[in-house]
Amino acid sequence: MLNVKLFHIKKFIPMPYEEALAPRLKLAQSRLQNGTGEGGEFTGWVRLPRDCDRTELDRIARAAAAIRADSQALVVIGIGGSYLGARGVIECLCSPNYNLRKKTTPDIFFVGNGLDADALAEVLELVGDRDFSVNVISKSGTTTEPAVAFRFFRRKLVEKYGREGAGRRIYATTDKSRGALKALADQEGWETFTVPDDVGGRYSVLTAVGLLPIAAAGVDIGELLSGAGEMMDACTAEGCGENPAWRYAAARYQLYRAGKSVEILTCFDPAFRFMAEWWKQLFGESEGKEGKALFPASVEFTADLHSMGQYIQEGRRLMFETSVRFGPSAHQLIIPRDEQDGDGLNYLAGKSLDFVRDRAAEATLLAHTEGDVPNLVVEAGTKSAASLGALIYFFEYACGLSGYLLDVNPFNQPGVEAYKKNMFALLGKPGYEDRRAELEAGLD
Numbered sequence: 001m002l003n004v005k006l007f008h009i010k011k012f013i014p015m016p017y018e019e020a021l022a023p024r025l026k027l028a029q030s031r032l033q034n035g036t037g038e039g040g041e042f043t044g045w046v047r048l049p050r051d052c053d054r055t056e057l058d059r060i061a062r063a064a065a066a067i068r069a070d071s072q073a074l075v076v077i078g079i080g081g082s083y084l085g086a087r088g089v090i091e092c093l094c095s096p097n098y099n100l101r102k103k104t105t106p107d108i109f110f111v112g113n114g115l116d117a118d119a120l121a122e123v124l125e126l127v128g129d130r131d132f133s134v135n136v137i138s139k140s141g142t143t144t145e146p147a148v149a150f151r152f153f154r155r156k157l158v159e160k161y162g163r164e165g166a167g168r169r170i171y172a173t174t175d176k177s178r179g180a181l182k183a184l185a186d187q188e189g190w191e192t193f194t195v196p197d198d199v200g201g202r203y204s205v206l207t208a209v210g211l212l213p214i215a216a217a218g219v220d221i222g223e224l225l226s227g228a229g230e231m232m233d234a235c236t237a238e239g240c241g242e243n244p245a246w247r248y249a250a251a252r253y254q255l256y257r258a259g260k261s262v263e264i265l266t267c268f269d270p271a272f273r274f275m276a277e278w279w280k281q282l283f284g285e286s287e288g289k290e291g292k293a294l295f296p297a298s299v300e301f302t303a304d305l306h307s308m309g310q311y312i313q314e315g316r317r318l319m320f321e322t323s324v325r326f327g328p329s330a331h332q333l334i335i336p337r338d339e340q341d342g343d344g345l346n347y348l349a350g351k352s353l354d355f356v357r358d359r360a361a362e363a364t365l366l367a368h369t370e371g372d373v374p375n376l377v378v379e380a381g382t383k384s385a386a387s388l389g390a391l392i393y394f395f396e397y398a399c400g401l402s403g404y405l406l407d408v409n410p411f412n413q414p415g416v417e418a419y420k421k422n423m424f425a426l427l428g429k430p431g432y433e434d435r436r437a438e439l440e441a442g443l444d
């Protein structure tokens with residue numbers, strides 16, 4: 001079971017802050033459990049792992065099986081909460097080199113998460129003449145980036161399979177009734193999956209948003225949900241000793257109050273990169289409001305110890321680290337002996353790479369703590385669908401608690417609208433004429 005270890009923050013924040021924060025955590029807990037806090041209408045994810053719609057899950061499994069049977073590539077179109085979770089889980093469990101591996105599941109390409117023409121053109125080319133399907137994901141059904149990418153891939157599908165054939169290869173994950181995507185899906189008869197009304201984008205990885213692409217990649221989504229379900233049960237407990245999310249939320253809040261302004265998520269597993277991207281969105285978008293909150297950043301160890309390590313050790317003392325640790329690797333690589341020992345590495349001969357990695361992790365933790373960077377350790381267990389499900393739910397729950405500790409609404413994202421409004425105005429979208437005139441005056 002996941003464990004949060006606080007030993008290496010003790011010298012930085014006077015105990016017993018947990019007791020002092022308990023009444024506020026209890027209130028935050030009740031708001032999450034009962035949907036009575038700000039944004040309470042978006043707390044459907046709290047019970048999702050156990051209450052998810054079984055019929056929808058069966059449909060997801062069937063659609064994933066159909067994609068695996070008829071497609072060599074799956075193009076997943078979405079941005080922010082509509083793609084990061086799926087990419088995080090697939091890369092973490094199946095490998096960042098998933099597309100390069102020999103496998104019986106389709107290659108998976110993520111597009112619609114930016115507006116770069118070369119990136120989009122490259123995926124169009126990589127899909128090439130292969131059989132492919134598209135999973136277009138947008139809760140609002142109106143987001144520009146995925147909508148633009150979808151036009152290109154829809155055209156490619158229609159050119160290859162005709163309108164009807166294309167329709168059988170498009171899976172739309174969106175709101176149950178609102179938005180342009182839903183209207184289009186209904187009109188064209190595409191299979192649709194619903195993002196529940198009470199689950200916001202960045203909390204939606206355990207809905208069809210994440211589950212369909214994850215299942216298409218061959219990951220056992222039942223295991224993912226069952227791990228999340230176990231964590232859901234653990235998170236109903238009250239008290240920092242009993243509830244790991246309380247422990248984490250309390251520690252990071254106390255470090256924030258003690259003056260830290262950056263939280264870096266670290267992991268010694270390069271496959272974790274997109275889980276860290278998911279985590280950054282989760283915390284950044286949930287907490288970054290009203291001039292408050294920790295800035296969520298991430299680094300990959302040991303690679304970034306050779307780039308960002310210097311700053312972490314000796315730069316401005318504004319950060320603490322949350323280090324995610326997994327158990328033994330699937331491959332136990334033993335370092336070979338070399339008779340010449342020209343590289344002087346024979347002192348490691350016979351040792352596993354895990355052994356070396358674990359010593360590097362201990363060395364890093366001690367060095368950074370000595371350099372006044374508090375370290376929280378999240379022991380996530382051996383990497384599996386179940387342990388990742390638990391980790392996802394743990395971070396989501398801790399994020400909800402953290403938002404309420406900060407007195408912000410953890411479920412809205414009003415700041416995201418600012419760039420969109422300007423972009424629409426500059427693109428000449430009807431209805432934004434006044435804003436366009438204002439902006440043009442400010443552009444040189």
Ligand code: PA5
Nearest residue numbers: 080081082138139140143201202
């Ligand atoms: O968390 C959120 O709500 C956002 O990050 C959204 O997921 C993101 O903006 C994409 O929105 P949509 O799914 O409506 O296209």
